[in-house]
Amino acid sequence: MTDDMPPAPTADHFPLKDLKTGAPDKRGRMVTDVLWAVRDFKIYKTDKGISPQFSDTPDEACKQRQAYMSLGPELAELGQQIDLLKNGWARWITWIWRRLGARDDPQLAYCERETARGIAQALDGDPDAGRQTLAELSRRISKRLGNMLRVLYFTICAIAAFEITIGLAIYTSRLEAPETATVLGLNIFQLSVAAVMGCLGALLSTAIGLRNLAIDPAATLTMNITYAVQRMLVGTLGAMVLHITLKSGIAGALLGTAASNSGGEDMIYKLSFVSLLAGFSERLVPNLLEKSAEKYGDASDATKPAPSSAPPATPAAAP
Template identity: 25%
Template sequence: MPDGASTSNLGPRAPLRVADIREGGTDSRGAQVTHIYALRTGEYAVYHAGDVFVEFADDPEVERDQRKRILALGEARSELAALLVGWRPQRRRIYDCKTAMALQMALDQDDVGARKVIEGARTDALREREVAGRLQYLACALASFALLFALLQLAAWLWPTPDGIANDLWMAAEAGLAGAAFSIVLAIRSRMVALDTQILGNASDGLLRLLLGAASGALLLLAFGAGIVPRMAFGEATLARDAMAWQGVLILGFIAGFLERLVPDLLDKASPQKAMGTPGTAPS
């Protein structure tokens, strides 16, 4: 019987033998056999019928021993199967071949080699999913950037702000959005993101970072206007609100969006510190 075999709704099927597994035929589940990877008459057949399956030995004693050997690959095999969900047959073909090879090696009592093959296949599939996840994350982030930028443009047109510092808030928010997007692009290679099987996680994480970047740009400009952050020094250059043109607003917003911890750290330093005691002489 193949691993995962079941009986028909019309009643129990006649016992299937290894010799009955043929390309174009059906297995005990009624699935069509499309390819046979390995066949030993009376001992086993490793074949493809939508997935990779095994028809175990006709001898019940040998079958029990074979099942134990296949069971040792169960964890890695199930993880690999989960990683392959959603892939087209052409894309997953190499992994089906590796799975079949691992099963054949296990049936031939090469347990160590079988485990290496199936674990290697799992690692390769995981790496592919991670690369696809980064591309998916980047695509979602760029789509979110375009949407948020359009919304900020629309908001600036619908709700123009008064003269003064508030007049630059929309500009600072847009610059913060661009800074966050730039940060995402630079960090995408080293950043841990979800696999491409979790598109909602990648989309929400990218959207949240962009929203924080836009908010940070506007908030830092407000902090400058309120005097909470009077000036910022960059080497020999100093950025101060009393001499800030539109270029300074863009730079300020971009930096706030690019450096995720900048605004929280500045606000934390600017917040009043609770007195912990009065100065005095150190105890002797």
């Protein structure tokens, strides 16, 4: 006689009482901390992340397993964010905390405890409350990562601006006559002033808009460095282009006739202000170039009116 009934769930071969800090779990990973422990389940931490140990009762363990699996999307998002806190550039913050005597970053420990609480709520029969807890924690971590990356972004911008300023200052100081020296027909001293002030204008713009700066928490350190240096270079090159445009007389109306003169005590201050403005506004120089291209492009493309296609008039007959 064949028994067609499905087999009853069997008890877990790894008893709940055997899960302890400093001992391996059922998969052989060392348990570093037990974050949540009640009669029917435990939630613990290993070097691979946070995991639950279900009840020794087969039916109860089956329900807990289903509730835990329903948290999949929330746990995946949290796992990525906590990994960024642990292994991203933020690990330097953890290093500082350890040098100050703390065991770990307290914010990271809080995130792990809240993750365990969300899982515990689901295993205890309220998965909706667990999802809400995990979603709120995810928002808080995302906000923290954004603030940390904004600080990193501004720090890189400041370092880039400092290096550009010091580099140009050293370069011009080594010239015998920087006020008269030229490169490609351009005055080196004026070009250096424009570059430095454009870079400082870009740094000022970044500092003012830092709080509202959109940050991708998943961006790598290399990407953040690239974006920060790019912003400083845009300000520097924009100021240099604007200086060349003003010296050419194309955009002389912005500074008046004094912009085209190489003399004058206040010329360097006007150059500094306009260069600072060019670096501060990312769209100033592109808009100026677009208007200049439209103006001179239209002038060069203008053509004479086409001859009339009407038939020539027939001369009137003589009376």
